[in-house]
Amino acid sequence: MALIQQSDxxxxxxxPAPGGCGQPLTLLRERGQREVFCGLTSIVWLHRRMPDxxxxxxxxxxxxxxxxxxxxxxxxxxxxxxxxxxxxxxxAGLADAxxxxxxxxxxxxxxxxxxxxxxxxxxxxxxxxxxxxxxxxQRLSQRHLPRVRVVSYSGSGIExxxxxxxxxxLAAMVPLLPRSEAESLLLVGTMADQVEDQFCxxxxxxxxxxxHTLPPRRSTDLPPVGPNTRILLCQPYLSATARAxxxxxxxxxxxxxxxxxEGTTAWIQAAAGAFGLTASAVQPHLEAxxxxxRKAVARYRExxxxxxxxxxxxxxxxxxxxxxLHQECGMVLQEVGTPYLDRLLMAAELEQxxxxxxxxxxxxxxxxxxxxxxxxxxxxxxxxxxxxxxxEGMATKWSIELVFSPIQGYEQAGDLAExxxxxxxxxxxxxx
Amino acid sequence: MELTLWTYExxxxxGAMRIATSMEGVHYVLHAPQGDTYADLLFTMIERRGKxxxxxxTTFQARDLxxxxxxxxxxxxxxxxxxxxxxxxxxxxxxxxxLIQDQPGALASGMGLPIPIVNLELPAYSKKENxxxxxxxxxxxxxxxxxxxxPPGTARPGPAPGVRPKVNLLGPSALGxxxxxxxxxxxxxxxxxxxxxxxxxxxxxxxxxxxRIPEADxxxxxxPEVAKPVCDWLKRQFAMPCVYTVPIGxxxxxxxxxxxxxxxxxxxxxxxxxxxxxxxxxWSPQLHGGSTERARSRLPWYSRSxxxxxxxGKRVFVFADGTHALAAARIATAELGFELVxxxxxSRESAKLVRAAAKxxxxxxxxxxxxxxxxxxxxxxxxxxxxxxQMERHIAKRLSIPCAVISTPIxxxxxxxxxxxxxxxxxxxxxxxxxxxxxxxxLEEHLIGMFREDFEFVDGxxxxxxxxxxxxxxxxxxxDVQHPxxxxxxxxxxxxxxxTTKTWRWSQEGLAELGKVPFFVRGKVRRNTEAFxxxxxxxxxxxxxxxxxxxxxxx
Numbered sequence: 001m002a003l004i005q006q007s008d009x010x011x012x013x014x015x016p017a018p019g020g021c022g023q024p025l026t027l028l029r030e031r032g033q034r035e036v037f038c039g040l041t042s043i044v045w046l047h048r049r050m051p052d053x054x055x056x057x058x059x060x061x062x063x064x065x066x067x068x069x070x071x072x073x074x075x076x077x078x079x080x081x082x083x084x085x086x087x088x089x090x091x092a093g094l095a096d097a098x099x100x101x102x103x104x105x106x107x108x109x110x111x112x113x114x115x116x117x118x119x120x121x122x123x124x125x126x127x128x129x130x131x132x133x134x135x136x137x138q139r140l141s142q143r144h145l146p147r148v149r150v151v152s153y154s155g156s157g158i159e160x161x162x163x164x165x166x167x168x169x170l171a172a173m174v175p176l177l178p179r180s181e182a183e184s185l186l187l188v189g190t191m192a193d194q195v196e197d198q199f200c201x202x203x204x205x206x207x208x209x210x211x212h213t214l215p216p217r218r219s220t221d222l223p224p225v226g227p228n229t230r231i232l233l234c235q236p237y238l239s240a241t242a243r244a245x246x247x248x249x250x251x252x253x254x255x256x257x258x259x260x261x262e263g264t265t266a267w268i269q270a271a272a273g274a275f276g277l278t279a280s281a282v283q284p285h286l287e288a289x290x291x292x293x294r295k296a297v298a299r300y301r302e303x304x305x306x307x308x309x310x311x312x313x314x315x316x317x318x319x320x321x322x323x324x325l326h327q328e329c330g331m332v333l334q335e336v337g338t339p340y341l342d343r344l345l346m347a348a349e350l351e352q353x354x355x356x357x358x359x360x361x362x363x364x365x366x367x368x369x370x371x372x373x374x375x376x377x378x379x380x381x382x383x384x385x386x387x388x389x390x391x392e393g394m395a396t397k398w399s400i401e402l403v404f405s406p407i408q409g410y411e412q413a414g415d416l417a418e419x420x421x422x423x424x425x426x427x428x429x430x431x432x
Numbered sequence: 433m434e435l436t437l438w439t440y441e442x443x444x445x446x447g448a449m450r451i452a453t454s455m456e457g458v459h460y461v462l463h464a465p466q467g468d469t470y471a472d473l474l475f476t477m478i479e480r481r482g483k484x485x486x487x488x489x490t491t492f493q494a495r496d497l498x499x500x501x502x503x504x505x506x507x508x509x510x511x512x513x514x515x516x517x518x519x520x521x522x523x524x525x526x527x528x529x530x531l532i533q534d535q536p537g538a539l540a541s542g543m544g545l546p547i548p549i550v551n552l553e554l555p556a557y558s559k560k561e562n563x564x565x566x567x568x569x570x571x572x573x574x575x576x577x578x579x580x581x582x583p584p585g586t587a588r589p590g591p592a593p594g595v596r597p598k599v600n601l602l603g604p605s606a607l608g609x610x611x612x613x614x615x616x617x618x619x620x621x622x623x624x625x626x627x628x629x630x631x632x633x634x635x636x637x638x639x640x641x642x643x644r645i646p647e648a649d650x651x652x653x654x655x656p657e658v659a660k661p662v663c664d665w666l667k668r669q670f671a672m673p674c675v676y677t678v679p680i681g682x683x684x685x686x687x688x689x690x691x692x693x694x695x696x697x698x699x700x701x702x703x704x705x706x707x708x709x710x711x712x713x714x715w716s717p718q719l720h721g722g723s724t725e726r727a728r729s730r731l732p733w734y735s736r737s738x739x740x741x742x743x744x745g746k747r748v749f750v751f752a753d754g755t756h757a758l759a760a761a762r763i764a765t766a767e768l769g770f771e772l773v774x775x776x777x778x779s780r781e782s783a784k785l786v787r788a789a790a791k792x793x794x795x796x797x798x799x800x801x802x803x804x805x806x807x808x809x810x811x812x813x814x815x816x817x818x819x820x821x822q823m824e825r826h827i828a829k830r831l832s833i834p835c836a837v838i839s840t841p842i843x844x845x846x847x848x849x850x851x852x853x854x855x856x857x858x859x860x861x862x863x864x865x866x867x868x869x870x871x872x873x874x875l876e877e878h879l880i881g882m883f884r885e886d887f888e889f890v891d892g893x894x895x896x897x898x899x900x901x902x903x904x905x906x907x908x909x910x911x912d913v914q915h916p917x918x919x920x921x922x923x924x925x926x927x928x929x930x931x932t933t934k935t936w937r938w939s940q941e942g943l944a945e946l947g948k949v950p951f952f953v954r955g956k957v958r959r960n961t962e963a964f965x966x967x968x969x970x971x972x973x974x975x976x977x978x979x980x981x982x983x984x985x986x987x
């Protein structure tokens with residue numbers, strides 16, 4: 001995929017690039033207004049994954065407002081996140097930022113003694129004024145260990161888009177992982193508890209050694225890492241984490257992502273293969289679940305086959321989703337938008353993607369013009385656009401839900417298809 | 433730096449977005465980093481709008497900071513004006529853009545665009561959402577009306593005889609609390625006294641509408657948080673009179689009508705006729721829907737009816753924006769017979785008024801935007817009902833106190849499909865239902881006070897709401913109350929929240945007796961008893977201490 005053209009000048013300058021099955025992929029790169037979340041949003045699911053952690057954003061009132069607008073519809077007896085809001089005194093240098101941060105952290109930890117890991121989360125303001133949160137995390141760790149460990153990562157909008165916040169959070173945990181020479185399989189990326197249990201059961205059946213997860217369910221149960229650790233990514237947005245783990249000597253297993261029956265099979269086979277198991281040795285263990293998965297997807301294939309799909313950039317899940325919806329549900333791809341394309345982590349997915357336009361980045365007004373011209377049957381987009389597009393008569397599937405739902409693995413393949421069939425089914429039901 | 437678990441207001445540029453989104457024909461170019469488009473969701477999700485807010489963001493990223501971010505502003509302005517063809521353009525910065533100082537307003541003004549451009553200066557590190565909304569509305573109105581300002585000292589012509597007087601409703605906006613239905617209700621109220629509404633702004637108005645503001649005879653400042661600066665300016669520059677009384681509650685609505693009547697020389701006696709509210713009329717079908725004989729409000733009769741007697745003296749804590757806090761305090765005390773045990777606001781602009789009002793109720797006002805301070809105050813006052821914002825729902829959940837939302841910040845459930853005003857006669861009906869609903873029903877309250885060993889209707893249970901008993905206040909030590917540890921002769925009880933650590937010794941019988949107090953007043957009884965013990969220098973609280981304190985304080 002060497003031929004990439006910027007489309008700053010011309011609204012659309014597609015260029016051929018080698019795609020899967022020898023078919024041409026078209027990659028369109030755009031710059032302009034991006035209608036996406038910043039990485040701070042990752043707090044909304046990470047706080048549930050690790051209930052003993054607290055996420056303290058160092059930023060402005062905007063950051064505080066973002067997180068509470070996203071999560072504040074839930075009523076919290078004990079908040080799991082907060083913001084240290086910078087004031088004019090901090091900006092003018094009248095108050096020493098480090099002293100201020102120490103004071104705020106002391107105040108927080110005395111109110112919430114059960115916190116075990118504190119994440120200091122960088123934001124646009126803290127990055128622009130170059131507040132050194134890594135240093136602060138180190139200092140605060142020294143002060144509060146062994147009770148509380150303090151870690152920092154950036155969730156700023158200028159550096160991260162939505163799920164990249166999780167990538168940075170996990171990458172920040174990597175240096176804390178205990179070293180081990182033992183053979184192990186590390187599953188990386190947040191998944192729903194039940195999905196993770198299913199995979200762990202399956203890998204145990206296959207006899208794979210020491211299966212661990214990152215992030216863990218308790219922030220203090222950190223998985224070991226070393227030269228005999230093999231990394232299997234459960235999520236496609238973990239560029240920084242994968243590279244940080246590689247730097248610790250761990251080996252990355254190249255695989256597509258476990259979405260749908262085919263993706264899950266290839267993903268499990270790749271993991272098993274890394275430990276010397278052949279596909280035919282693995283096959284018998286998967287067969288029953290594969291059949292179940294196919295049966296579950298088939299029900300929705302009827303509703304989805306032949307329908308035209310347009311995905312706007314949001315989470316980097318778009319390419320694997322498009323692959324599943326095309327391959328297993330028969331949908332026709334019009335455009336697959338992604339906020340950021342990591343060709344290393346996406347290689348196995350791109351090989352299987354049919355001829356389609358992939359767009360990286362966004363100029364939202366131009367992209368909406370393309371949506372209107374294409375008149376897709378289903379648009380996958382963020383909540384800022386969903387209702388407005390519905391009001392224009394288009395069916396939408398809001399994309400954030402895909403990060404909050406159990407969608408990976410065989411047993412969830414049907415549920416995943418259902419998420420896309422639901423808005424279409426709803427339109428048939430309602431007579432308003 | 434300030435530790436914030438929940439913020440009562442967004443940043444000021446969200447206030448500016450509220451003005452732009454409320455209006456037609458106004459576009460807003462906002463210099464902001466990638467990610468700040470989250471604010472669109474406030475309008476498309478919380479308010480369920482079917483249109484994108486008229487906001488173009490520059491969404492710069494880290495790699496742009498090395499380049500020409502000012503050029504991004506100009507590109508965004510040019511593209512937005514071409515694409516959306518607004519009648520007026522707002523240009524401003526978000527908090528991060530404020531740090532890099534590209535002067536987007538000045539840049540846009542220098543581009544020779546054929547429409548009015550308003551350069552917004554909203555200091556994100558010292559001001560907040562409502563201030564941002566008020567400032568934006570003020571700057572926009574000023575910009576559009578500046579060529580109409582008459583020379584100083586020009587006398588304003590009175591309402592022409594024989595013509596229905598006209599008023600403007602200023603302040604209702606997107607993301608305001610129940611603004612949509614309040615406007616409808618106030619228009620009805622005014623219609624009943626023969627007053628015509630000319631411009632409603634910013635909600636639904638265009639720049640052309642704003643230019644018609646001076647044609648009206650009177651301004652009505654419905655939401656001072658958004659419209660007071662504009663109303664004050666119109667009073668100064670155009671000598672337009674203004675009514676500042678906000679018609680939330682029966683008394684306030686009556687005052688409002690009288691003031692409007694006096695300002696416009698309109699007779700409002702029919703509209704205020706008390707007999708129309710009479711109990712016997714409430715169920716008569718012809719009073720529903722007719723414009724002149726519409727039932728005024730059912731609140732007065734509902735509140736006087738004997739079923740409401742048990743509401744008398746219920747201890748209530750009010751925290752909200754200035755307008756809604758003041759209104760709620762008056763309704764709670766004078767119209768529902770509650771006892772006000774706390775009054776506060778996060779609106780510093782209303783601090784003076786709220787302080788004065790609190791003094792009238794024998795209280796000291798809590799003026800803060802610190803969620804933890806509010807939590808502390810509520811915990812100490814131990815109310816039986818909290819009237820607050822979405823944020824007080826978190827506090828009330830933690831303390832297991834019934835709660836109703838009376839003001840922004842709100843979430844999606846407070847933008848209901850049904851008609852749900854707060855203002856006027858119907859608003860009072862809505863308020864009665866909303867505030868009484870979370871309280872335990874009278875019969876259940878009596879029975880739980882008498883029999884404490886039921887397997888279904890347990891302590892703190894409210895069967896009209898949900899199953900399962902609520903945790904009593906101070907969950908850390910309430911277990912001691914319900915299940916006194918058998919072997920220990922005395923139990924140490926720590927008081928208040930984690931920050932106050934004074935420890936009291938209660939005898940086991942004393943604790944058991946405390947457990948027999950109905951759960952919603954138990955927190956107050958405990959505090960009274962301990963305060964009494966302190967005054968008397970008693971160091972072990974017994975059953976007798978508890979009853980002596982009860983006799984001393986009267987409840």
